[in-house]
Amino acid sequence: MKNASFKKDYIFYIQSELPKPEAYLVQSTNAANGAANLGYSTVLVYPDKNLKAINPVNLARLFQPREAPENLVKYYNLHHKLKVAPLPMPWPIDYFDSKFTNSNTIATKYYFPFYIFPTTKLVHSRNWNLVKAAIKNGIPAIYEHHHHEDKKFEPEIVKSPLFQIAVTVVDTIRESMINNGMPPEKTIRLHNGFNCLFMLRQPEKAAVWREKLLKNAQSHLVVYAGALQQFKGIDILIEVAKEMPNVQFACAGGKPKEVEHYQQIAKEKQVNNIIFLGYILHDELASLLQAADILAHPHCSGQAATFTSPLKLFDYFASGTPIVATEIPSLKEFNNTQAIAAWCEPDNPIKFAESLKRVLEKYPRKIDGYSEIIEFVKQFSWENRAAKILSYVDESLRPPLIA
Secondary structure, eight states, rough: OOGGGGGEEEEEEESOOOOOOOOOHHHHHHHHHHHTTTTOEEEEEEEEEGGGGGGHHHSSOOOOEEEHHHHHHHHHTOOOOOOOEEEETTTTTSSSSSSSOOHHHHIIIIIIIIIIIGEEEEEEEEEEEEEEHHHHTTOOOOEEOOSOOOOOHHHHHSTTEEEEEEESHHHHHHHHOOOOOOOOOGEEEOOBBBBBBHHHOOOOHHHHHHHHOSSSTEEEEEEEEEOOOGGGGGHHHHHHHHHOOOEEEEOOOHHHHHHHHHHHHHTTTTSSSEEEEOOEEEHHHHHHHHHEEEEEEEOSSSTHHHHHHHHHHHHHHHTOOOEEEOOOOOGGGGTTSSSSEEEOTTOOOOHHHHHHHHHHHHHHOOOTTTTTHHHHHHGGGGGHHHHHHHHOOOOOGGGBBBB
């Protein structure tokens, strides 16, 4: 390996091709983006199964950090400081069910040890196999873990002085991680963040959204942004829209099949005032949130309500738009803040509709947003989150600041 003085890169690894409309990918890319904005040499690494990956030049130089391509920048609202390094995964990788042709194995056993670790100062990933590979190769590591899993963490890894910290977003996941062998002193709960570009006011673009979505300029617009899944409360939101025929509802997010599924449900229920926009690029999503009179955060009760990460909630806050949210365990700490305009019980479309009506009366839309909401969210920037995580890393193991 190269001399330690060459080790400068803060590596974030995602075991998925990009871009895709998944919440965990929004979280992971923005976490890397926040670290880059602090001035660290941050590289986002991910597999690339595009046919161009078989180019012999790419295979000869497997680790080539470069500026993020425009499609990623717009998809996830990235900044220019973040570098990316797609790892070529040509056929037959992932085409056959074998560990020898598995992209995760190829990355952790081959690409990283030989091509990436020599310049890596610190690794940050949700991929446990990569975290283990880093520790075994003498590289300090940070592990992100956001869902309940019934697996034991290897003592030789989590007790290694190179294993710096494990990060999750809710206390229930932290507890399950500790029960599965993660040392309590190395396990922290830390909220997700918001992208600072969501805070930039875009009145002209917001006006375009309102003109596009509202049939009547005097009517109101309620926006939901996030996954289109039953436990997220989308079925409830359709029922809410049915209760409020004079209000326009718009849902941003979801895969094409999910969009089609909920369009069909709305049609069958004869709910004509809800529209499903599909996945909206993040450089366009901010203006949509600012265009709304209210932002909806519905959610069903049940197991998911105990660990769901309020990822979209912070982007909601950054827009300065009043929010109506469902009372679920993972949001309980926000109960006593003024950042949420109204709360209501889960699984109850009538109560949610009543809350929306009250907020529409009490909080008229402001083009510049509500300043108290915007001020509240500033503490939750991705940059602040990255700095907090790095504060748990031994100073001698932190990547050097380059800007």
